[in-house]
Amino acid sequence: MGCRSEVTIIIEAKEDRTFTLLRNGVVDENLRKVHGLDEPTKEEEKWAMFLGEVAVNPETELAWREICSDISEGCNGFGDTLELDKEKRRITIDFAIVKWDEAWDNINSYMALFHSVKPYEDYIDAIYLRVGEDLEDMEEKIYGDGYNLASIERSIKIN
Numbered sequence: 001m002g003c004r005s006e007v008t009i010i011i012e013a014k015e016d017r018t019f020t021l022l023r024n025g026v027v028d029e030n031l032r033k034v035h036g037l038d039e040p041t042k043e044e045e046k047w048a049m050f051l052g053e054v055a056v057n058p059e060t061e062l063a064w065r066e067i068c069s070d071i072s073e074g075c076n077g078f079g080d081t082l083e084l085d086k087e088k089r090r091i092t093i094d095f096a097i098v099k100w101d102e103a104w105d106n107i108n109s110y111m112a113l114f115h116s117v118k119p120y121e122d123y124i125d126a127i128y129l130r131v132g133e134d135l136e137d138m139e140e141k142i143y144g145d146g147y148n149l150a151s152i153e154r155s156i157k158i159n
Contacts, residue, residue, distance in 0.1 A: 003133045005100040009114050010149040011126040013047040013089035046123035047089050054116050062109035067091060100130060117143040125149060 054060040067082050081094040093110060100107060117126040120143075127146035130139040138152055 003099075003137070004097050005095075005130050005132045005137075007093075007095045007098055007100050007110075007131075008129045008150055009091070009093040009110060009127070010146070011091040011114070011117055011124060012149060013124050014043055014144065043123050046120050050116065050120050050124055054113055057112070057116065059112035060109055060116060062106050063093075063113045064109075066106075067093070114141070114143075 054064050057064075067084050069082075080096055080098075081092055083092045084090075085092070091113075102108060102111060111128075114126060114128050117124050122144070125144035125146045125148065126142070127149045128139070128141040129150055129152055131152055132138065135154070140152065
């Protein structure tokens with residue numbers, strides 16, 4: 001590695017039966033009662049536990065701080081996206097052009113965030129994709145059903 005890459009990490013809670021009951025990222029308590037959901041579902045609990053853990057983990061601190069700083073599309077002027085969507089229970093990290101060197105602290109922090117999903121992969125899906133400058137230079141790592149979240153596509157564009 002060391003060349004410029006496009007890197008995407010998506011982490012998303014699996015859909016549960018209360019997903020449609022969410023309004024602005026919060027389960028409507030009246031709808032919870034109507035549907036007999038007295039307690040939070042396992043999916044809700046595991047997502048909250050995951051977020052709580054990565055928020056206080058020193059290994060994920062740099063990545064978490066950047067994601068929570070409301071940096072959205074266009075940060076660094078390269079079309080990067082760092083987003084925590086509370087309503088969708090989804091973290092989207094997309095670096096359009098980055099020197100991805102895992103010897104750097106910030107890169108290690110993003111990878112630690114991605115790998116933090118492993119104990120939760122029954123409740124949370126995640127995918128890490130990296131496409132380098134060379135045609136064969138691609139990486140893909142998945143937890144849960146992460147393959148449903150994104151994919152690598154190479155194509156020819158005629159201008």
